[in-house]
Amino acid sequence: MKITVIGTGYVGLVSGACLADMGNDVMCLDVDEAKIRQLRQGAIPIYEPGLEEIVRRNAGAGRLRFTTDVAESVAFGDVQFIAVGTPPGEDGSADLRHVLEAACNIARQMTAARVVVDKSTVPVGTADKVRRAMADVLAERGVDFPFSVVSNPEFLKEGAAIKDFMSPDRIIIGADDEHAIDVMRRIYAPFQRTHERVMVMDVRSAELAKYAANAMLATRVSFMNEMANLAEALGADIEQVRRGIGADPRIGYHFLYPGAGYGGSCFPKDVQALMRTAAEHKLSMRVVEAAEAANHLQKLRLPQKVVARYGEDLAGRTFALWGLAFKPNTDDMREAPSLAVIAELTRRGARVRAHDPVAMPRAREILAANTAVEFCDDMYQALDGADGLLIATEWKVFRAPDFQRVHSLLKTPLIIDGRNLYQPAEMRSQGFDYQGIGRA
Ligand code: NAD
Known part of the structure; x- marks a missing residue:
């Protein structure tokens, strides 16, 4: 054809x-x-x-x-x-x-x-x-x-x-x-x-099916993020909760991971467009509205943890950031949580040393005006003398780093892991102050 x-x-x-x-x-x-x-x-x-x-x-x-x-x-x-x-x-x-x-x-x-x-x-x-x-x-x-x-x-x-x-x-x-x-x-x-x-x-159902799918997925992410934040406050471990609920076939294990908020070119804009469509028909989509509002807050979760550790004023601090793309295996930076993390940390006076396996060229363009951000070609180079490591994207290469090297390069062995890549007990035994999302 x-x-x-x-x-x-x-x-x-x-x-x-x-x-x-x-x-x-x-x-x-x-x-x-x-x-x-x-x-x-x-x-x-x-x-x-x-x-x-x-x-x-x-x-x-x-x-x-x-x-x-x-x-x-x-x-x-x-x-x-x-x-x-x-x-x-x-x-x-x-x-x-x-x-x-x-x-x-x-x-x-x-x-x-x-x-x-x-x-x-x-x-x-x-x-x-x-x-x-x-x-x-x-x-x-x-x-x-x-x-x-x-x-x-x-x-x-x-x-x-x-x-x-x-x-x-x-x-x-x-x-x-x-x-x-x-x-x-x-x-x-x-x-x-x-x-x-x-x-x-019919055409209308097909058009709506796409929005319904993305809104459902965005809601699932925000639901897990809020559940993770609650688990953290209660001294529970969201990983165990996830296992406990995913086994129910009505829930399932897919797409059930808490994190640093959803981004990308689709969920944020499609959720907004769906709410707009509903408003035009004098309807409100309260569940979807809540999912979106929760996502905005979740994108600030990593900086909040930094503030809890170092205080509101981050002048003189430097943080390493692993992961810029909104998810692994893409260079897409649209609405990436990393952008919210960088904006919040640098607004508070911190410097950020960032590394991403493929998204750095795109990130350099987007962040050209932010002089507090430095891009490092090597993931370990980003850690040098930093007051902590933040992880915003779950690239495979971040899953099993040389932890001894990470420890020795960081000025303070603090890891704030927005993708729950590591086991908290193991990290503590290696001398890290490790904080995941929803992990007591
Ligand atoms: P994109 O921004 O990567 O690409 C769009 C391309 O269209 C650009 O190269 C642009 O130059 C070109 N373009 C714009 N106007 C044009 C015109 N009049 N004639 C010819 N080319 C033109 O967008 P994308 O991420 O590929 O998304 C495209 C659509 O698919 C969007 O509606 C998006 O919501 C949807 N979608 C995206 C994904 C995804 O994962 N990216 C998944 C499913 C659906």
Whole structure:
């Protein structure tokens, strides 16, 4: 099949590469010329394990190409996937500017029927807006080509995006015409060899399913974070509590880890957009509102522990920070808890020596104005003379460090572990003042 993917970010590039890997002819369009130039030279603008190899293989075989030329990309694919960003607007609602621009571009250039597939996360009703916007453009042009609008929300996780796309838990297709449903089934047939994973539903339910999934996950994280804070106050260990509740199949063990708050490009913005949608319908989502409020507080949990140890004024103190990305195996810094930790520590006068295995280039750009932050290429170098180590991301490389070396490099052997990577008793026996999240 000939497929165009609009947007070459985390979702678009992974989708394009994986669709090409199944033998489709794929053209990826982006407005960002630098990104397209890089991709054409075989360089990958984002960090995503396994992506580079798939892009290289398929570009080399001529099945995956990159362009900034809208006319060329509209002419190319019978199916046009929209995978552009939907960042939060000022009031928290999803900003649909890029989605509508991509859709109108298709309508401006199309000379034959097209199936337009919305993969971006968009509020309920967006498919209708896309349909109307495209119809208006076609009417202005005085032409009438048939087109379908499909909602196909994406559930991949950054850091495991290739695996998630290649073997998805489910493929949601929101569509109301048989031709589009048939096309979508054919596109996804190779991704579900063991069993049927396609769920066809009406467009609005498909659009809402994505928000419901992210809001549920965000709520689960905030629930565990609050339970962890309570465990700490009560002298209980959240790790034991987690084991105790996860065994119940109605609860399950997945996604049950307390930490330093959730971040990333999806949960925070999708939770906000969902609340906005509810407000527009004069409804409130109290559970989701609470999950969001709890998350803001949780992001300050590590600095609070520092303040409890050293006092409100941190002038003259230096802290090592391991982990900048919002989670491991990605360079995505959007809404990362590390940013809140850094802002709070430096606001109180401290200096921060930070290390992340892949997110440092991105972090350097974002934190360029904060002169109290120093980036260290080596994780141990960050510890040198520090008043404590804070851990914000659970990269594998942080799981089993040389503790003797950590101890000898730190000025004070304090570890505030926002990801519960280590065993408290073991850490104490090695002479550390160790504090996790919810671990008495
Ligand atoms: P991103 O910011 O990484 O990439 C978006 C890309 O779209 C950028 O390269 C941008 O230049 C390009 N773009 C913007 N307008 C364009 C236009 N008119 N034509 C062509 N290209 C254009 O975003 P992302 O993280 O890939 O997310 C994309 C969408 O997918 C969002 O709605 C997001 O909520 C959703 N989503 C993201 C994830 C994730 O893990 N990142 C997972 C599921 C769903």
